[in-house]
Amino acid sequence: MGGKVKIWNPVEIAEQAKNDYASQIFPSLLSIDPSLSLPQMTPLVINLCKDMFKTWSSLGDSCFKVEKISGGITNLLLKVSVKQGDSIDDIITVRLYGPNTEHIIDRFRELQAIKYITAAGFGAEWLGIFGNGIVQSFINAHTLAPSDMREPKLVAKIAKQLQKFHGVEIPGSKEPQLWNDIWKFFEKASVLEFGDSEKQKTYKTVSFKEVHDEIYELQVLSDRLKSPVIFSHNDLLSGNIMINHEEDKLYFIDYEYASYNYRGYDIGNHFAEYAGFECDYSLYPNMNEQYHFFRHYLQPDRPQEVSENDLKTLYVEVNTYALASHLFWSLWGLIQAKMSPIDFDYLGYFFLRYNEYKRQKEKLVSMALSYLLERNE
Template identity: 85%
Template structure:
């Protein structure tokens, strides 16, 4: 980080993070089952809004319009429009946590950080929490696709925004969490039992001794690189990046995995997400594409002046930590295969990520130790 970069200290502006009606928002103990249909969910969402927002408590139910924005492989996002008079007065988003996500997501860590992240100007304004989710302001933007991230102009914007994000200051411990989180995932992943016979058979074919050894060796390799510790997003896939072209604004959203971590991991993990959930790793950015990203990350104002040696060093750093990304999300997939009711082949996802890890590790290791 350059000496002239501004260090964000959101503590001073945290009280201004909410909008005008935020002082009349209350936490709620209510929960909403994300597996319900939208018609079943609607009266529950309206009740939740009235419980949390004092200004809306006496509105007629017809003033509320609820629609699904997205349903990923972890959470469900709802858009709530509130009409008073002849116009839409307020729009908020309600994020419903996926069932059993507490097994993989540290909600305390997320909530501790999110107010400071949004106060620093990232993503939606945090408004409050309820039994199994949170409420935020609505972002008028569209979500990127994996192919969007390959666009050179967007890649440059993402790189510049990521540099800014890495300057956010969050109170508390600044210990990098990567290896702590991987070890926690490993402990949970190696003690699963599936009711489905075929899944159990597939699971039993996994060598956790081998996985344990790979984690140990990779940590030693990564430690050689002395990657700077910054506040990292840790899940910068296309679905967590939004853009409003008219206003020329790029947003990072969803901070469920955000923590202090290694710079190389946040960048390498982002590159791995070019492959999408289908894990088409032929889309992983090549050397030239990565260098383009690095130039705008390292020197946003003068990208063409970045020394070649800095590009080469960050290339090794990011691609080595991309291996850690494969192990992290592979283990995540195993836990989700057992815990999540969402219809997604999490078990298959483990094998795709672990296969790519093994395919890349020898080449990356030779770069890291050269």
């Protein structure tokens, strides 16, 4: 973004990981086209597994079973079961990165984060890396639907887990990345050209001067809130939360956008995702629903002891940063509309997110200014 894209070398990254990671990371130079059908992809995935894990290299293809777990709007997740006797001996997940996603995702930042997130006991173990993806251990759980995130018991679990996640320490710079990333997205999004005349016509209706001014004004305002900087997931939508009800375990997965960031942004972005990809913002949590989350986030063991002042502070912080979430993902949508071959209306997504930003802006900015005035800040 705004510069050269780093060269992705699986062998080099795996060698580097050996020096500062508990487990060996197995590399392969092979790549797999994520646009292929599952039957077309299966022999390629099997070949990848044999190339990466030498103990499987002599196994017959019939020992492998490849299944599609999920296909998001940036990548594809596959489950590979390996049978070496009468039972399944190993299960892994293969994540295929979507084409051109290096234009919106810093893969090196992601891999740096995975090492330490895993060491802290979150998510799946990183096992291998290949030409256009990574291999991880299999998590026996299912992903949530947007409606699940509103269920009070799950809300409490997510809040408690996020509080723990925000305590993860990642070596290196602790600078929050939100505004750096938004400005990079803006630079890229504002100079696109579409071969499709209808898309180009729609794109030309976007006033980038207006968007520029909105970003600048919101950055100035939100900085005044002094939201704590913590290590953030930054993409806590329902598809990135998994639960195993039998074991009562909740998992956060997919750290493609993870970085140090503002506490208010990570929670505000999560609330915005209640609306799902359809952007039904009638599902955005009301104050009472948010306070339920905040209590379990701020004091997981004694949620009813959280003060009214702390609840209000976090309410203002989170909802102001939810505006930043709309700006971030609207610009992301424009870039994806140009770069991604996935069949999704990314251009329409820009307008859904940006229009919601404009609908909520006056009310939320007024609330933040009143809050700051009360505290003479």
